[in-house]
Amino acid sequence: MPETDQYYVERCLDGHPDDFRYLVRSYQSVLLAHLAGKLGNKDKAEEAAQESFVRAYFGLDRVKKPESFFSWLLGIADRVAKEHHRREQLRRQREAIRSFSEEAPSPELSQDYALESAIGDLPEAYRQVILLRYYGGHSCNQIAAKLDMPLGTVTKTLSRAYAMLRESLQQHERSEVYEV
Amino acid sequence: MNCAEYKELLVAYIEGLLDETEKRSVAQHLRDCAVCRAELKETSNLCSRLVNNGKNLAQTNLEDVVLERIIREQNVRLKTASKIGASLKIRRIIMKSRITRFAAAAAIIVATVFGLHLFNPFRATLTFADVIEPILKARTVVLDFVVGSEETGPVMHDIVVGSRIRRTISNMDTIMVIDLDKGKMLTLDPPSKGAAYVDIQGPLREGTRNLIEFVRNAVIRVKDRPDIPVQELGQREIDGRKAIGFLVRGHNEQITIWADSRKATPIRIEMLLGQTLYIIKNIKFDVPVDETLVSMEPPAGYTLSDKQFDMTQFTEQDFITVLRLWAEHLLGGSFPQSLTVGDLMSLTPQMGEKIGQLNISDEEKTQLGMAMGRGFVFFQQLDPTGVTWHYAGSGVKLGEADKAIFWYQPKGSQTYRVIYGDLSVKDVAPGDLPK
Numbered sequence: 069m070p071e072t073d074q075y076y077v078e079r080c081l082d083g084h085p086d087d088f089r090y091l092v093r094s095y096q097s098v099l100l101a102h103l104a105g106k107l108g109n110k111d112k113a114e115e116a117a118q119e120s121f122v123r124a125y126f127g128l129d130r131v132k133k134p135e136s137f138f139s140w141l142l143g144i145a146d147r148v149a150k151e152h153h154r155r156e157q158l159r160r161q162r163e164a165i166r167s168f169s170e171e172a173p174s175p176e177l178s179q180d181y182a183l184e185s186a187i188g189d190l191p192e193a194y195r196q197v198i199l200l201r202y203y204g205g206h207s208c209n210q211i212a213a214k215l216d217m218p219l220g221t222v223t224k225t226l227s228r229a230y231a232m233l234r235e236s237l238q239q240h241e242r243s244e245v246y247e248v
Numbered sequence: 249m250n251c252a253e254y255k256e257l258l259v260a261y262i263e264g265l266l267d268e269t270e271k272r273s274v275a276q277h278l279r280d281c282a283v284c285r286a287e288l289k290e291t292s293n294l295c296s297r298l299v300n301n302g303k304n305l306a307q308t309n310l311e312d313v314v315l316e317r318i319i320r321e322q323n324v325r326l327k328t329a330s331k332i333g334a335s336l337k338i339r340r341i342i343m344k345s346r347i348t349r350f351a352a353a354a355a356i357i358v359a360t361v362f363g364l365h366l367f368n369p370f371r372a373t374l375t376f377a378d379v380i381e382p383i384l385k386a387r388t389v390v391l392d393f394v395v396g397s398e399e400t401g402p403v404m405h406d407i408v409v410g411s412r413i414r415r416t417i418s419n420m421d422t423i424m425v426i427d428l429d430k431g432k433m434l435t436l437d438p439p440s441k442g443a444a445y446v447d448i449q450g451p452l453r454e455g456t457r458n459l460i461e462f463v464r465n466a467v468i469r470v471k472d473r474p475d476i477p478v479q480e481l482g483q484r485e486i487d488g489r490k491a492i493g494f495l496v497r498g499h500n501e502q503i504t505i506w507a508d509s510r511k512a513t514p515i516r517i518e519m520l521l522g523q524t525l526y527i528i529k530n531i532k533f534d535v536p537v538d539e540t541l542v543s544m545e546p547p548a549g550y551t552l553s554d555k556q557f558d559m560t561q562f563t564e565q566d567f568i569t570v571l572r573l574w575a576e577h578l579l580g581g582s583f584p585q586s587l588t589v590g591d592l593m594s595l596t597p598q599m600g601e602k603i604g605q606l607n608i609s610d611e612e613k614t615q616l617g618m619a620m621g622r623g624f625v626f627f628q629q630l631d632p633t634g635v636t637w638h639y640a641g642s643g644v645k646l647g648e649a650d651k652a653i654f655w656y657q658p659k660g661s662q663t664y665r666v667i668y669g670d671l672s673v674k675d676v677a678p679g680d681l682p683k
Contacts, residue, residue, distance in 0.1 A: 085315075085318065086315070088314070088315065088318070089311045089314075089315060092310055092311045092314050092315075093311055096306075096308065096309070096310045096311070097302060097305045097306045097308075100305045100308060101301065101302070101305055104305070114308060114310070117310060118310055118313060118314055118317055121310065121314045121317075122314060122317050122318055125314075125318050126318075127636075130636060147638060150683075154642060158585070180297065180300075180301045180304070183297055183298070183301055184301065198298070201298075202298040202299060202301070202302040203301075203302045203305060203306075205302075205306075207263075208260075208263050208265060219265065223259040223260045223263065223265065224256070224259075226259045226263075227255075227256065227258065227259045230259070230291050230294055230295075233294060234290060234291075234294055237294075
């Protein structure tokens with residue numbers, strides 16, 4: 069199996085920028101899921117994920133703990149998402165003023181926006197485990213090692229996360245029914 | 249075991265993490281209990297949905313596009329750097345603060361030359377000692393220094409004599425004479441025949457090390473790094489001279505050095521450091537220089553200002569002054585939508601004008617102007633990639649104490665400094681930063 073994040077972070081810092089590719093490969097799906105939930109649009113999530121990676125690259129020498137690259141990357145992605153939100157709000161405000169249009173056309177949602185959005189609403193600890201399990205391709209054992217927690221805690225966290233996701237998805241479905 | 253306890257085991261059951269006994273026990277319970285069966289089905293459905301979504305997203309491959317963007321981003325940053333605004337004082341300061349990174353890269357510049365000795369076929373004619381000797385022994389160096397694009401960026405012309413530098417910039421009238429030993433700078437303004445001394449002890453002096461000095465330091469440091477890979481670029485004609493080129497790529501920098509293939513002296517050095525391209529060209533060693541050019545006495549006919557100009561420390565308070573001036577005098581009490589070096593640059597003249605119109609004494613105006621300059625340097629010294637600071641002042645009004653407008657992590661600090669709309673400041677742990 070490939071090397072650890074720490075190895076690749078250090079390789080990049082030692083002047084092998086091409087090795088950043090491996091970090092992108094490990095976390096692109098995780099980041100996309102994370103951002104799709106926040107931005108509600110696949111194209112925007114892709115754009116934001118790219119931006120997050122680029123920012124991470126230029127900030128690599130400021131990673132305090134290379135072994136926590138993943139959490140650090142999520143932090144960057146959160147900030148990027150926030151900026152996208154703000155820009156989007158401004159854009160809508162301007163458009164509304166300019167055209168007096170009643171509502172901006174709804175953006176193309178990603179395939180399972182409800183699910184991604186529910187993941188986005190999970191508390192941090194639960195979100196990380198879901199993201200790593202389903203979007204980072206990690207087994208429960210790998211997650212336990214990565215996040216330095218007992219296996220039993222991983223399965224319990226997953227179990228609670230499932231319950232929260234189901235609750236939030238049901239609410240979403242109910243609200244859709246009312247809207248129609 | 250009761251249903252609640254079995255429910256706890258369901259995830260481990262789905263994941264295949266149970267031992268044989270447990271597995272059989274759960275399977276048996278599922279056969280008997282419809283509620284738990286339903287629970288399993290619901291959970292499995294959710295898991296499939298997650299797996300499908302994961303697969304769907306995994307079809308997107310960002311590797312190439314991200315790596316391409318990293319390269320493009322560097323180019324964009326170059327263009328931005330070439331648009332650095334027109335204010336004389338500010339540009340001068342910015343250049344100097346940027347030069348701190350230049351010094352860090354010097355190790356690599358000389359590593360290139362070092363590599364020359366170790367690896368390349370020209371070593372029969374060029375050796376490390378050959379290239380370094382004139383640099384170490386040179387008493388004077390004359391060079392042109394371009395920040396940003398060679399076509400549009402202003403050219404800084406340096407005449408270095410020992411520890412003194414006479415610096416002029418192509419699109420400005422001002423002349424600077426820097427005495428690195430004393431940490432003092434004499435600024436001359438020919439149109440008004442004005443002269444002033446500026447105290448630059450501290451970061452500005454450190455950043456303004458003259459070329460000979462830091463190449464010398466780098467020679468010493470680089471002996472520990474013979475491992476830096478060097479790419480040969482072959483021969484090319486540079487300014488009518490035959491030159492051999494070498495390229496060194498670092499994490500956030502890329503250095504190209506062209507050395508005269510006959511005399512073995514560097515004649516052109518291009519450095520991409522973080523956001524900014526620096527070109528040092530027309531480098532000449534040991535040319536005769538009229539030493540009165542680097543005199544720290546104002547020339548005859550100049551009037552020396554009695555004001556004390558202090559550029560020794562750059563504090564958060566200076567930066568807060570910039571934020572206050574900006575909101576109070578340019579934006580009617582609101583903080584700006586964004587905060588970038590470019591924004592600050594383009595607003596500098598207006599801000600200077602506003603300070604000039606304030607109903608305060610000339611002395612106070614000068615102090616305010618200096619605080620503004622120091623505040624800009626403070627901002628410049630923060631992480632250029634924006635990872636350790638964040639601006640959130642868009643839509644916030646001056647005086648709104650509950651809204652954070654800016655936070656940053658001082659070097660070596662565990663906590664962040666958060667500045668609020670009323671310009672108060674608090675120390676905040678990373679986990680407690682505003683969302």
